[in-house]
Amino acid sequence: MSGMPENNSGKEVTTLGALAEPNRMAIVELLRDGPLTVGEIADRLQLRQPQASKHLKVLSESGILEVKADANRRIYKLRLEPFQALDSWLSSFRKLMEERFDNLEEYLRELQNKDK
Amino acid sequence: MSGMPENNSGKEVTTLGALAEPNRMAIVELLRDGPLTVGEIADRLQLRQPQASKHLKVLSESGILEVKADANRRIYKLRLEPFQALDSWLSSFRKLMEERFDNLEEYLRELQNKDK
């Protein structure tokens, strides 16, 4: 399992796992336009503050977000690395697919032959 | 929520949701090298056949895989669309990030001013 963008060992949430939750995906989408405080995020996404905080915690622990404290408030913003990782995984992926992909026939022939 | 790669309405499993499960991710990785039968997949990933079938079902229903029947066997192979979708989402994403990303200071100033 070489180029996998994350290894799910232990209890840590993976990038994909974090993004799979709709509210968290929405948070990420929202933060594309720039950093925001917890309150702003909760407001715009119609989330209660505690749930917002929880999702933000997951996103932070998975490495997708980082926090900056500003007195009372916490400002969350996106981190680049996870997306870069995802992107490089995806591109190496697509490369393969464009080339040899429809060797279904070949595989079928293989199977027939193996039926000695 | 415009460019989101999937909308989680109803019961369907999203691309990310499907990929978030380690065994399913492993299946996808495995199928990068070409189509395979259920048995092969189960063997190589040390899965019991029923669990393999279940994961393959999820992956198929999420649009990540497609099946071809060959008599007794079912040959699963990757579909391109979900990855293309993910990729386009990601690239539009990275574009934004490279440009205006660290407007943290700006945002901080905004916040201070709003404290009228």
Next chain:
DNA sequence: TTTATATATTCCTTGACAGGAATATTCCTT
């Protein structure tokens, strides 16, 4: 120093989901 604001944390409950085991289904072989 009291009060208010912003955020995090805890506890609880519920639903979803993954694995195990057994069984059903389909097709091939003899």
Next chain:
DNA sequence: AAGGAATATTCCTGTCAAGGAATATATAAA
């Protein structure tokens, strides 16, 4: 036709994650 191989499905169980509600913590403001 009968038995075997490949795959799918069902039922059960345990775990885990998400939301609700209440509360804790920290900082600002009065």
